[in-house]
């Protein structure tokens with residue numbers, strides 16, 4: 319287990335394998351860098367003068383065995399342009415340094431970022447550093463990334479550092495869940511994990527098994543799960559940090575532990591990453607856990623629907639009509655549009671428990687990646703005020719998110735001739751939005767924001783600041799949002 323603590327020692331005195339400091343793109347040294355530069359006999363200014371020291375965000379310049387320091391190596395990481403500095407850059411810069419250093423096992427890595435940084439910036443930096451050093455190599459005998467035994471941080475108070483580390487731990491939990499092999503991460507296994515890990519922090523957990531789901535008429539969710547040997551689960555998490563009478567914020571997550579597409583089978587190339595299709599559920603569980611561990615003064619209800627979408631002799635069929643828990647009938651025209659069917663019933667359970675606002679998190683559509691690329695969360699809503707709060711939190715946290723329109727014409731596309739609605743639109747165009755229009759049928763006019771994280775939840779290729787695989791995207795944004803409630 320890694321240990322993390324703050325120190326008040328001066329830069330030159332910290333005995334460590336590596337010391338990480340930062341430079342802006344404008345090349346102006348702050349107090350930390352000037353102090354170091356003196357200790358190093360002007361080596362840093364020389365490097366800067368000869369354009370060897372890059373201030374571009376997440377670029378790294380490495381000095382080995384710097385004379386005059388107690389550290390074995392010095393990493394200078396770029397922060398980008400000073401006026402644009404924000405949590406996103408702090409996260410990426412520290413993540414890049416951490417990932418680079420994690421290439422080898424190390425005892426102690428020390429970080430010293432700006433002394434004038436806000437608590438928020440510092441927290442993002444710590445998160446980046448703790449997330450960047452953890453890899454997707456869960457099952458490699460020989461790991462590629464090694465967390466250091468010890469991280470020492472300068473310029474952040476011990477208590478703030480520990481709070482930031484808690485958030486980072488929750489992000490890493492989400493990532494590990496997403497990266498876990500779908501061979502054993504089934505709905506029942508995941509439900510149990512959530513009960514053990516999140517339940518350990520004073521969150522009430524309720525698990526529905528198939529009998530209960532039948533009893534509760536969750537016809538849409540159960541249809542998706544029907545051909546799988548691994549039965550479905552629904553998990554409700556309740557965290558009470560706020561006032562007794564304060565209605566909760568509902569976080570609703572898509573937890574398809576593997577999405578083969580069902581009878582509308584995916585081609586291999588699209589199927590190979592589909593263990594990531596429970597990232598919405600993992601993010602909900604991770605966020606509720608983070609809120610509980612941070613003791614945020616809010617009430618949160620997390621509801622996640624866990625199923626495996628498989629083909630088989632009793633698979634749900636094209637043309638089949640399902641009755642959702644709310645009573646609405648749904649014509650199935652593509653079994654690969656399963657996430658919205660699962661969420662239809664999960665949303666109904668959430669709505670019944672009277673939250674005052676809802677957020678859905680789902681790796682819902684490939685179309686969202688066509689629209690926005692792989693790094694941006696698609697945001698859709700029926701309530702602009704609530705949406706603005708979510709967008710502002712994401713902006714503060716430095717996680718890219720962009721709103722898509724919800725014009726009523728899109729909704730026409732999911733009208734069905736045989737049932738109330740159908741589960742796909744007319745053709746592929748606007749697919750992220752027609753999916754959201756489908757979900758809108760199940761939110762009962764409560765203020766609702768839908769986050770389509772199909773792109774950002776899972777990296778096919780590594781970034782300089784993060785290994786490939788699960789990312790934990792939007793967890794910091796949601797914590798930022800919940801803190802401001």
Ligand code: BES
Nearest residue numbers: 652654655656681682683684685742772
């Ligand atoms: N899980 C997928 C969406 C997805 C695609 C997530 C790529 C992450 C990366 C979802 O269930 C799906 O297959 N959606 C279909 C919907 C279509 C059949 C209407 C899609 O987007 O192609």
Ligand code: ZN
Nearest residue numbers: 577654655656
């Ligand atoms: Zn699908």
Ligand code: ZN
Nearest residue numbers: 574577595657
């Ligand atoms: Zn899916």
